[in-house]
Structures are given as C-alpha cells and as structure tokens.
Amino acid sequence: MALSLEKVLVVEDEAVVRSLLTEIFTRRKCSVRCAQTLAEAETLLTSDTFDLMLLDLRLPDGDGQRFLERVATLPEHPLVVMVTGYGTIESAVACMRAGAFDYVLKPFSPSQIDIILKKAQAYSQLLQVNRYLSNPDEGEDGGLVGRSHSMARLRQMIDRVAPTDATVLITGESGTGKEMIARELYRGSPRRNQPFIKVNCAAISENLIESEFFGHERGAFTGATERREGRFELANQGTLLLDEVTEIPLNLQAKLLRVLQEREFERVGGNRTIKVNVRILATSNRDLLSYVEKGEFRQDLYYRLNVFPIQVPPLRERGEDIVLLGEHFLKRCARKHGIKVNGFADSARAVISGYRWPGNVREMQNTIERAVILTETGRPVTAAALGLPGDFPSEPLPAALAEDIPNDFAAKLVSKDAPSGNVSVTDLSGGVLTIAALEKQAIRAALRQTEGNRTQAAALLGISIRTLRNKLQEYRDAGDPVDAGLESAEA
Numbered sequence: 001m002a003l004s005l006e007k008v009l010v011v012e013d014e015a016v017v018r019s020l021l022t023e024i025f026t027r028r029k030c031s032v033r034c035a036q037t038l039a040e041a042e043t044l045l046t047s048d049t050f051d052l053m054l055l056d057l058r059l060p061d062g063d064g065q066r067f068l069e070r071v072a073t074l075p076e077h078p079l080v081v082m083v084t085g086y087g088t089i090e091s092a093v094a095c096m097r098a099g100a101f102d103y104v105l106k107p108f109s110p111s112q113i114d115i116i117l118k119k120a121q122a123y124s125q126l127l128q129v130n131r132y133l134s135n136p137d138e139g140e141d142g143g144l145v146g147r148s149h150s151m152a153r154l155r156q157m158i159d160r161v162a163p164t165d166a167t168v169l170i171t172g173e174s175g176t177g178k179e180m181i182a183r184e185l186y187r188g189s190p191r192r193n194q195p196f197i198k199v200n201c202a203a204i205s206e207n208l209i210e211s212e213f214f215g216h217e218r219g220a221f222t223g224a225t226e227r228r229e230g231r232f233e234l235a236n237q238g239t240l241l242l243d244e245v246t247e248i249p250l251n252l253q254a255k256l257l258r259v260l261q262e263r264e265f266e267r268v269g270g271n272r273t274i275k276v277n278v279r280i281l282a283t284s285n286r287d288l289l290s291y292v293e294k295g296e297f298r299q300d301l302y303y304r305l306n307v308f309p310i311q312v313p314p315l316r317e318r319g320e321d322i323v324l325l326g327e328h329f330l331k332r333c334a335r336k337h338g339i340k341v342n343g344f345a346d347s348a349r350a351v352i353s354g355y356r357w358p359g360n361v362r363e364m365q366n367t368i369e370r371a372v373i374l375t376e377t378g379r380p381v382t383a384a385a386l387g388l389p390g391d392f393p394s395e396p397l398p399a400a401l402a403e404d405i406p407n408d409f410a411a412k413l414v415s416k417d418a419p420s421g422n423v424s425v426t427d428l429s430g431g432v433l434t435i436a437a438l439e440k441q442a443i444r445a446a447l448r449q450t451e452g453n454r455t456q457a458a459a460l461l462g463i464s465i466r467t468l469r470n471k472l473q474e475y476r477d478a479g480d481p482v483d484a485g486l487e488s489a490e491a
Helices: 017-026 038-047 064-071 089-098 110-130 149-161 180-187 209-214 250-262 286-291 299-305 321-337 348-355 360-374 407-413 435-449 454-461 466-479
Strands: 008-012 031-035 052-056 079-084 102-105 168-169 196-200 239-241 264-266 273-275 279-284 309-312 423-425
Touching: 008 017, 008 038, 017 031, 031 038, 038 064, 064 089, 064 466, 079 089, 079 110, 089 102, 102 110, 102 435, 149 273, 149 309, 180 196, 180 239, 180 279, 209 250, 209 264, 250 264, 250 279, 250 299, 286 299, 309 360, 321 348, 321 360, 435 454, 435 466, 454 466
Parallel strands: 008 031, 008 052, 052 079, 079 102, 168 279, 168 309, 196 239, 239 279
Antiparallel strands: 264 273
16 A cells, blocks of 8 residues: 555653654654654644654643644644543543544554554545545446447446456547546446546646656645645555546656556655555547657557557447437436426437537537527427537428528528428528527517517517516617517517
8 A cells, every 4th residue: 555644743751652653653664753742742743744643642741632622723734643541431532523533542552553554544545535536426327328239349348347457548539438438447346445536637737747647745846835645646546547648748658657567656856665556547539559650659658558448439320329318418417407308309309310429429418408408498409409500400480580680691591491481490500690699680570570569479489478578688688678669568
C-alpha cells in the first residue's frame, strides 16, 4: 500500500512510550517528530504539517482532549489517535466526539499500532479520493443500452476482461461512450469497492500534468505550499482511467511507462519511492498507431497500454439501437427536469433514425435533453423540437402562421408541399433565422389571423393560453410587444 501517512507527530511525556512509537513508525518508513508537552506540540504544528498524531490524554501542561478540540479546527489538521493508560468508556466517547480518529490504551503492542495505521491510511486515501469525485450524476442509469450485434459483442468483451487486471485501451470516436465502457469494466472488476480515479489528460496543462499524475512535495515549485498526493497514489488498490491518453506530452511518456512497468514513482520534488497497485484503463479518440508512426507517441508505451484493445462503434453503425437509445434518454431527461412528455412524434422518430449523429451518443443525449425542455407537458417531442439540420419530415405548421415569413428565406425554411395547405419546418441549417425568431414570427402571425384573440391563437399554435401569455409578457419586457395594436381578447 502506498504510504499516504508519512509524517507522524508523537505527543507523549513517557520516554519509553515515545521510544517505542518512534521505532514502530520509523520501521514503517514514516518520518517521526516527538513532543513531551502540549506547548512543544503547538510549536511543531505551527511550523509543519503532519498526517497522523498520537496524542496522550494526560500531559504535564494540560488536557489532551482539549488540545484535540483545538487541533480539529486547523485547516490542515492530522488524523489524531488518543493514547492513554487511564481509559474509560466515557473518555473514549468524548474524544471520538471531539474529533479523534481512534483511541488506544497503554500498554499496546506493535500489531495494534499497525492496525491503527492501516485504518488511518485507508481513511486518509478516502478523503483524498473524495476531492476528485465531483460529478455525482456521472454514471446515472448505468449500463449499456442496446440490442445490436455490435453491442452484444462489446458486452462479451467487457465480461471477459473486467474480472482481470489487464490494461485495457478503449478507442472510438468522440462521444461514443468510452468512459461508460471504462466504468463498466470497473464495476465488473474485483476492485469495484476501491477507488476509481479519472485523469483527463487533455484538460491538464503540460507543466502541471506530472504533479497531477505523481503528486508533489511541499516547496517543489512555486505555489506548492503543501504536499499533495497524485492520481496514481489516490487510485492505489483501485483503477486509474487515463482519458485521452494521446494528449500526454512526450517528455512524460517515459516516466509513465516506468510506472506502468514497475508500479513505483517519486513525487515531484521528492526522493521517496512510492509503490502502488493500480489497474490502468486508457481511452483515445485518435489513431494511436499513426501517432506512433509520426513519433508523437512512444511505441513501447503504446504496446504497454494496448494489452486488451476495445473499439467502441459509432452510433450510426448501431442500427436498431438508435431509437432505443433515444427513448432511454427521453425518459431520463424527462425525469431529470420533471417534464412529462408523451414520447416521440412519428416525425421525431424518423429524424432520429435518419440522422447520422456525427457527435454520437453525447450529441444524442444533449439534443434530446434540449428537445424535452422545449416540449410542453403532455405533448410528444417533435422533429422541430429536436432542431437537427437536414431535410427531415417535421410536424406541420398551419399555413397562416407562415404568412409573415420573409420570402428571402422561405425556400430554406418551409416546404409548401405538405398536405391540407399546411407548411412544415424542414431545414434550419442555413442559419438565416433562429428558433426564437421563428417562434416570435409564428405568434405574431397567429394573433393577426385571429384578430388578437389569444385563446384562438393559442389553439392555432398548439400551445396553452398560459404559455402564450408568458411569451407575450416576455416580448413586452424586451421592448417588442408583438400584440401591439391588436385586441387582447382571451376568448
């Protein structure tokens, strides 16, 4: 186990106990400082930081429990283990409530201290890992959606490699769900109850990426005011995901290769060798072999990462999964935003099936979330709400509402071939008119057609009277009252 608890402060007035604790922690490769009084401990805590403190309950110059309460208020305080030869249940409970991590009675054995140290290491690592788990919604409704042959094959590969410790290289176009595959591998592994740490290699500046990977010591560079564990250390015993691995600078690739082979490293500015036991997963949306050929990615690192390759298919190649996945996102987004929609209209299904989805699953999810927000409660999501470019069928718009559309973009915006004298929005990719502007044009035309009767205009537009009133107020607040000069009749 990587030793995240490296600096220990022993506050103890008995020389024999101080000597025993110093020997135990020194053998465990810890740096140990000792204090015989609370005053000495106070001085050490103001000039340095410690990972763990063993604090005697009774000291010549004061009460250890009161000192514990003060230590707990420090911004960077150590884990505190209370030590006493006068233990009672009441004092133990009081110390734990005051912030103690553990409580040990004298005399104690080295094995007892070992148990405490292991518990403290695990707890300290958990606290550090929590810094990086900042997206609670990630992985919501986890699991792979799809019945296509390619998805069945993908599940088979995940089931085969997940229980092993093999390094996996996951490749595919942007937005195909490579990180989802990585999480499925993690969930199916024996390490699923250990940390899962992600490094977005493309999002870290080149001068900080080494520190992010391996951590740094206090004073290692300007701004390094305290020691910090890197992602490899935080992922110890668990899984580390190197997202977009091709973005790692060449000068760091050799160090990364060494860590993958030897499972050891030194922090930036440090000389202590830290050993870790980490499973590596990596993703890339690039052709790594072409990067190797151009000399932009080390060949030996490529082979070290490419132990078990998984290629994630683009959405356009998943056939029957496309509408199924769309329905999955529809339910998920409707639940997320508290909007009850009546499924997809037939035209929307046609759009979803016919569109090429260059942004893959990510584009579909974002598109459907936007469409759900634009859809009125109780109505189906339409092709117009999806707003995808291309010559797709859409919901008909009454011809009267298109009368105000200027002729210079009418050919792009509407098709008058629709039945029953209606027109339909078919292509917004020309960038001539925004959806908001089209909406305003439609409302103005509906009010003119109904001579200002809002109830009839709302029915003509297919929206509620409340929605129409809110829109009109919005336009008035913006200084553009579209119903100016028209009778404001409700019925």
